[in-house]
Amino acid sequence: MSDAIGIVGGGIVGVALARALTARGDQVTVFEKEGRLAQHQTGHNSGVVHAGLYYTPGSLKASLCAAGRALLRDFCAERSLPxxxxxxLVVAVDESELPALAEIERRSIANGVPDLVRIDDGAGLREIEPHVAGVAAVHSPHTAAVDYASITEAMAQDVRAAGGGIRLGHEVTRLRTENGRVRVVTPVSDDVFDRVIVCAGLQSDIVARLVGADPSPKILPFRGEYWEMAPGRTDLVKGMIYPVPDPRFPFLGVHFTRGVYDNVHVGPNAVPALAREGYDWLRISPKDTWESLRWPGALPLAKKHWRMGVDEISGSLIKPLYFQKARRFVPELRMSDLTHKSAAGVRAQAWGRGGELLDDFAVDQVGAVTLLRNAPSPAATSSMAIADYVIAHHLTD
Structure with missing residues (x-):
């Protein structure tokens, strides 16, 4: 007998789960508070399909990114999606970054990144990216670009075709366990399921509290802002140019990305958002901001990373500072090449009571409710593999 399963969240991970579950015969209903799918993290990211360069070998991120990339590539081929x-190209600008670049290379090899190449001279870098500056790099030729919102909609078509339900405009306001099953309440519906899976992204800790889960980890929203390059200047970038990331932070730094539709954007930065869905400085939620400030991890985080915070906020507010970060990698870049800020994204970054920023994917179980507590990048790349993992490890009796 098939299970009746409710899924809270209509991003790519939630819809991938719905697709996998309907394919095995379960009765699935997806609840999405917005009027369309993929409205938040899924539809506001850089569109990169990550190959697995950065992640700790043996971590969930490493294994699910590798599996998810292959599944996503095959799905796009089957559905004729771009x-x-x-x-x-991950570039060390000077010799001080060579040890960190070597660590990226080590992790990439351990994670099975296909056809990775180490380059140890500027001439070799410029064979791949003619306008780049640096002393060494690693090149991942199979890192790709896609349209994650379109992929989510294509998956949703499969869900509907298999008899699954997708309810838009249904914000879950109550979750309650009753006799081993779970009641899901929205302002316009009231249903009972055998199991519920929460993939609520920026709202994941709020939904977790509805079932009495540990308040930790809490979600700290970080906004990532992108600048678009002038169409006449996009020839400065052939593919993607990334910095060597600072290992202390779960962010990759400002980079250049040629998207699936051939535009080039620069970014993102990482600034604390003043609302969970704070896509610009004008979107302020006193409630969200106060909850972040009063969290026990707030002071330790501020003490440890205040310099990074000041630097990121300054770059957000002062274009020349943002420009200088980008120009380190492409010296021919001009201020006028950054024409306008495009749609920003907000990352749902989980953080603990001690101020630590969680790096790996995190899944909790409270009775019949499965909670994805931390699913940042590369969650979109890994979405189909995350679905398989959750089903195998949390939905088997």
């Missing part, structure tokens, strides 16, 4: 392998 999938462009434009390649990624």
């Amino acid at each position: 999938y462009r392998e434009v390649g990624k």
Whole structure:
């Protein structure tokens, strides 16, 4: 007998789960508070299909990114969705970054990144990216660009075709366990399911509290802002140019990305948002901001990373500072090449009571409710593999 399963959240991970579950015969209903799918993290990211360069070998991120990339590539081929392998060059600008670059290379090899190449001279870098500056790099030729919102809609078509339900405009306001089952209440519906899976992204800790889960980890929203390059200047970038990331932070730093539709954007930065869905400085939620400030981890986080915070906020507010970060990698870049800020994204970054920023994917179980507590990048790349993992480890009796 098939289970009746409710899924809270209509991003790519929630819809991938619905697709996998309906394919095995379960009765599935997806609840999405917005009027369309993929409205938040899924529809506001850089569109990169990550190859697995950065993640700790043996971590969930490493294993699910590798599996998810292959599944996503095959799905796009089956559905004739755009999938462009434009390649990624991770560049050490000077010799001080060589040890960190070597660590990226080590992790990439351990994670099985396909056809990775180490380049140890500027001439070799410029064979791949003619306008780049640096002393060494690693090149991942199979890093790709896609349209994650379109992929989510295509998956949703499969869900509906298999008899699953997708309810838009249904914000879950109550979850209650009753005799081993779970009641899901929205302002316009009231249903009972055998199991519920929460993939609520920016709202994941709020929904977790509805079932009495541990308040930790809490979600700290970080906004990532992108600048679009002038169409006449996008020839400065052939694929993707990334910095060597600072290992202390779960962010990759400002980079250049050629998207699936051939535009080039620069970014993102990482600034604390003043609302869970704070896509610009004018969107302020006193409630969200106060909850972040009063969290026990707020002071330790501020003490440890205040310099990074000041730097990121300054770059957000002062274009020349943002420009200088980008120009380190492409010296021919001009201020006028950054024409306008495009749609920003907000990352649902989980953080603990001690101020630590969680790096790996995190899944909790409270009775019949499965909670994805931390699913940042590369969650979109890994979405189909995350679905398989949750089903195998949390939905088997």
